[in-house]
Amino acid sequence: MAKTSLEPRGSIAVRRRFQLPIVDSFLWLVRIAAIVLIVVGAFNSLTSGRLSGQQWRDLVVFGIAQGSVYALIALGYTMVYGILRFINFAHGEVFMIGAMTGFYVSDGLSRTWLWEAQPFISLLIVLICCMTVSALIAVLLERVAYRPLRGLPRLLPFITAIGASFFLQYTVATLFGTSVKAYPSVDALTGVVTFLGFRILKVQVLVIVAALLMLAGLYLYVEKTKAGRAIRAVAEDPEIAQLMGLSVDRTIVRVFAIGGALAGAAGFLFGLVFQNVHFLSGFLPGIKAFTAAVLGGIGNIPGAVLGGLLLGSVESLGPSLVLVGLGIPSAHQLKDVVAFLALVLVLIFRPTGILGERVSEERA
């Protein structure tokens, strides 16, 4: 205290001029380095011809299938962020619970005749169960954990969401066990379809088609129905929406329910592709889907879809395209590093995302 001098240590403007350029040039350096590395890596891998054209196409297909699952999860993040301006960190767990439900229901159904006789009807039943359970969990979460904190500093609901995330993870772990649950196989979904030179696994076809259908449905719902208009209105300005006679609470519950249902569907599709689920399955896809939401522009529904597909492709192609090209051994191990790097780079350099203009720096 005593040493504090009253003499101003240079005006703010002067200090700005000296300091921010250092930070800015550092960020530019990072940007340039990232671009150079990507270009060099991609150039090396493409010219080396280590992977055939067919293998590249397989990676693209895998990326898109993966990406459509991310897109479904990302919608939950983006819609909640659009309305409440906070990251529902526990959304990944809602997804995981959907996948868990999928396991238990399909495991039960696979012991009945229906599973063999009518595979698609049984898959539909499982899907509906997953969506219902996840939607219920999401709504419960909103009611118990987030609603009492609405309007308080945003870090409070965010920390609550972290707590909810761990609570849900370990609830599942302690109730259902920590073992990896293997999905039953679906005979109708084994095999490959060839389409425009792309070899696509039948499971991937199902995942992509189901995701596209749901996305289209959601788009129509939000753009064309009255409830969708209410959602957009509340996202725009909750107070005015309330004055106009909309129930903000009900709209928020609806958003959580839709987001949860989509995450539940994503969980089931994820389970079909990867054939297994356990209590930590939600963490990584959750973070990646959030990345996808930011990448596309948070609060923006088509953006989330775009971001999801893009992130899925980056994650699937990135290691083989860039990392192998840079001479990094066993690059597939670094798949998650690529996704996290994408997250960090997107948040640092373009927090508004590709399509989004809504979240300004001040909000982010």
Place this chain on the structure above:
Amino acid sequence: MAEPTVAVEVPVAAEGELLAARQVDLWRAVRLGLVGGLTAAFVSANGMVAAFSERAVLGGQTLGSLLLVAVPVLVGYLAGRPPPVLQGFATPRPGWRNVAGGLVAGLLSGVVMAVFVTLIATFDVRRILINVTPGLVREAPRLLTFGLELGAGGLVLILALNAALGAVAGTLHLLPARWRRAVFAAALWVLGFAMLQPVIVQVLRGIQAELRIWTAPLADFLYEPTGALSVPGAVAVAALAFGIHALLTREGRRPVRARLEPLPERSRRLLRLVVLAGILFVLGLLPQILGPFLSEVLNIAGIFLLMALGLNIVVGLAGLLDLGYVAFFAVGAYTTALLTSPQSSLGVGWIFWAAVPFVVLAAAVSGLAVGTPVLRMRGDYLAIVTLGFGEIARLLFLSDWLKPTFGGAQGIIQVRDITIGPIEIGGPQAFFYVIFCFVLLAAYVTYALQDSRVGRAWMAMREDEAVADAMGVNIVTAKLSAFIAGAMLAGFGGALFASKIGSVFPHSFSVIVSITILVVIIVGGMASVPGVVLASFVLVGLPELLREFAEYRFLIYGALLIFMMQRRPEGFIPSRRRAEELHEEEISQDAGLRTQATMQQQAGPAEDGRNETS
């Protein structure tokens, strides 16, 4: 606190008259009862009751049955509590309503539990809910029905016991506040003595072994051979606690501080020295008294405390929510391992102290590397990016790519012990002193920084970054220095961790470590050193001590985070300033009410407006 935006309107009553008192809400009791019953069913289904039944705590009772009994007591107490007194309303007189509220809540929790017990007795759900073991209801020991068979009074027992306990808990509200608090104090002490049995027994025996004071018979009196608190022991502890509390809160008692005030400066300084010497003496003997196992527990808690103090600077003082804090811990640990292990890729095998400057350097550089790109970010985006950095660090340490340097999944082994001159510090008891010194350093740094120029800059930034910037706080320096200071403390934590374990594996550095530290500082109280110290012992030390908690540790952490944010976002031992920030609205509301009250000059009891929101 839960709904702070309640409009405060003083109900208009006739001059000097009060509206009828607000009474215990029956619906609230019903809701609480249902929630309580569901909680009890949940902890039974996830195996907590069964796991906790391994530990005998009180007479013949186990921690598991204590858990079951605690539910109706808690909901009964909450349901029987009269609602906060609003200004203009009469204060409700305690009466049968409090008991009835408790009874209803307890009974309903019993009903839910009875339904649950009947369900798991009828259907075999073990294939899905793996922790619903037959030992809960179907076979002996029938934990949920306290040993009785369902038909033979088991259900009746559950219902009657829950209702009775709820009612008893509701009855507590009939006591005057002072006696009620004394009862709480007694209950808490008994609980503490029962849970801390390994510590207390060890301390009593250790004192006898080290200081030749005859304390071991006390341990035999307090505890049964099973490890449970004996009934006479419990009575003695309860009586002691009740007496002490009653004495301390007797009317007209002046607080210690006020009594010391008139003493001359010299004797006060002497007193302070004596107290300090006493504390140092106790701490010096502590590892000997505690023995190797408890010292080890203390050391683990100490390392987490060191990191919590570091994160406290970043999150608590500067308000930057860092979820990738474990990365700095990992950097510290790997730097130490690389420099001191003869097996590492560098293979230099230095002594620990030679590595310390490099740990500081590496931590500072990584703090800078994480801090610079996120300068423009705030709040939750910052948290997610740092989380990403933390995961990237772990995955890189784990990867085959960097295996030649960091050893991949095999990590680095044979990290050297710390040496002081020729003395090698092996064993947890000696290690305690090293950790203690570092913690002391961290606590000193925190206090010193808190009141420094940069500390004030951090706090200003935490409250409002734009305003702080406009007032001339250098945001760039403030943020980076917070990151660097936090990273250094975490780096020390990592260095100590590496030499304590003797090896470093990437699996020790998962995101769960960051979350644990976050829980510690949030529960303890952000920006509050005493809170962080206490919380790290309770939240990290206790689960290490009572292994049956281990499996449920993160479940409890998650629930705690949710609970804290809703009820006490400032933590249990808050820093005053932080609490004021978080309750700004209520405080201004209080001030407003107070002016209102003085202006109206009402004859009625101008209750402090705080009741509105508590």
